[in-house]
Amino acid sequence: MTLPAAFLAITIFGIHFGGSPMLKSTEHFSIPVTQQLPLDVRTNSGDITVRAGTQPEIEVTVIKRAPTQAQLAQMHVARRIGARAIHLATVFQHGCWWNCGDISFQITLPAKTALTLHTNSGDVRVRAMSASVDASTSSGDIHVDGAAAERSDVVNLSDESGDITLRDIGGTIAAETSSGDVSLRDASTSALTRAKLSSSSGDISLFVPRNPSIRLDARTSSGSIRTNLGIRVRGQYAAERAAAQLGTGRIQVHLSTSSGDITIDGAP
Incomplete structure (x- = not known):
């Protein structure tokens, strides 16, 4: 099923991006939610940018930018409601490979909507959601503040060049960046099942909540491990490793970086 266009407001004006003038167009539309489908x-x-809202439908604002009016006119968002998911995908000018502009999304939707989000160049932000999240970017940061309220939920984040920041997360977490830092704090001790945070070149930070129940394994090939929890750190040449069980050890946490430091801190 293809959704009809529903333009509520369109504005176009010149801005500067990378030293060259850009034209900007804003479009807003709503997607009715008759059943709980992933987005x-x-x-x-x-x-x-995605955040939870109180309304039953999905509200979408699309911001398009391009160097020329001709390019801007050919940029649009393809919308489709499938049997298993709602799909939004950008379409750029045919044959354009460089300086084609960009299309950004600002989305408000029910909190229990599972998400799959991807951009080749840009940031991904998720706030106050309570379902699974699969997000990736080739160049940009990923911020997730609230997701995966159930142990069965999954948060899978992949970043080739950028930082990953997580807060108030449950379920199973896998966060990996090739070049950037990864941090996790205020994880839900009741809903979190396991977490794997890794970076090829960057630092890893974990803030352990009060009364943790964690089985921890932290490793860096070239860097140091710092902690205020009294965990023993063993080193050999440039590599360091720390392993410990805090509480009952129900939650498995694995931290690793090839080149970077690891910080493990807890509440005093």
Whole structure:
């Protein structure tokens, strides 16, 4: 099923991006939610921002930027409601490979909507959600503040060049960046099942909540491990490792970086 266009407001004006003038167009539309379907959003270039709302439908604001009016006119968002998911995908000018502009999303939707989000170049931000999240960017940061309220939920984050920041997360977490830092704090001790945070070149930070129940394994090939929890750190040459059980050890946490430091702190 293809959704009809529902333009509520469109504005176009000149701005500067990378030293060259850009034209900007804003579009807003709503997607009625008759059943609980996951949302899949993909853009070649641009940011994706998603937050939970109180309304039953999905509210979408699309921000398009391009160097020329002709390019701007050919940029649009393809919308489709499938049997298993709602899909939003960007379409750029045919044959354009460089300086094609970008398309960003600002989305408000029910908190229990599972998300799949991807941008080749841009940031991904998720706030106050309570379902699974699968997010990736080739160049940009990923911020998730609230997701995966149930142990069965999954948060899978992949970043080639950028930082990953997580807060108030449950379920199973896998967060990996090739070049950037990864941090997790205020994880839900009741809903969290396991967490794996890794970076090829960057630092890893974990803030352990009060009364933790964690089985911890932390390793860096070239860097140091710092902690205020009294965990023993063993080193050999440039590598260091720390392993410990805090509380009952119900939650498995694995931290690793090839080149970077690891910080493990807890509440005093």
